[in-house]
Amino acid sequence: MCAIDGMGGVGKTSLAVHLAQRLAGRFPDAQLYLDLHAHTAGTRPMSPTAALDKLLRALDIPGERIPADLDDRAGLWRAEVARRRAVLVLDNAADAGQVRPLLPGAAGSFVLITARRRLVGLEAADSFSPLMCCQAVTRSRFSRRSWARTGPAPSRPPPRR
Numbered sequence: 001m002c003a004i005d006g007m008g009g010v011g012k013t014s015l016a017v018h019l020a021q022r023l024a025g026r027f028p029d030a031q032l033y034l035d036l037h038a039h040t041a042g043t044r045p046m047s048p049t050a051a052l053d054k055l056l057r058a059l060d061i062p063g064e065r066i067p068a069d070l071d072d073r074a075g076l077w078r079a080e081v082a083r084r085r086a087v088l089v090l091d092n093a094a095d096a097g098q099v100r101p102l103l104p105g106a107a108g109s110f111v112l113i114t115a116r117r118r119l120v121g122l123e124a125a126d127s128f129s130p131l132m133c134c135q136a137v138t139r140s141r142f143s144r145r146s147w148a149r150t151g152p153a154p155s156r157p158p159p160r161r
């Protein structure tokens with residue numbers, strides 16, 4: 001699990017989606033993206049119950065199999081993810097409480113979380129800013145091979161208008 005935090009416009013979503021695409025070959029069963037809407041104007045942050053509904057449907061679980069209760073829903077999600085090698089992007093997380101029920105229980109999947117604030121209390125997450133994450137990934141063997149194929153590391157994002 002990797003949490004990418006930083007101010008708006010710094011490149012968190014771009015980095016998370018880029019990494020997820022790079023990792024898709026290692027997690028071939030599912031590549032999922034979910035916007036948790038922590039900062040969408042006019043929208044409340046998505047509840048864990050609603051997020052689990054979307055994630056389960058993204059795995060083609062029929063609506064009638066999805067329990068109403070949050071704990072039961074989270075249990076079904078963990079069981080379904082445990083059967084797969086999946087990479088999951090949870091974009092725009094509000095806080096650790098929103099994200100925790102969405103985390104796979106088993107190893108074998110990889111979760112990238114973006115948030116404008118550090119997700120205090122998400123003990124298992126490695127936290128990075130986009131710049132740190134680029135540096136860390138660039139140092140890894142995986143990334144050296146990736147950048148060797150794609151050219152130099154991406155430039156800084158342009159300033160927001």
Ligand SMILES: Nc1ncnc2c1ncn2[C@@H]1O[C@H](COP(=O)(O)OP(=O)(O)OP(=O)(O)O)[C@@H](O)[C@H]1O
Nearest residue numbers: 007008009010011012013014015154155156157158
């Ligand atoms: N490495 C990069 N090189 C060039 N442009 C980039 C790079 N990363 C992001 N950008 C551009 O910067 C802008 C902001 O990026 P992004 O949406 O990923 O930011 P964010 O941190 O997710 O912001 P928010 O907190 O508002 O969701 C986008 O227009 C994106 O195309």
Ligand SMILES: [Mg+2]
Nearest residue numbers: 012013014114
């Ligand atoms: Mg974003």
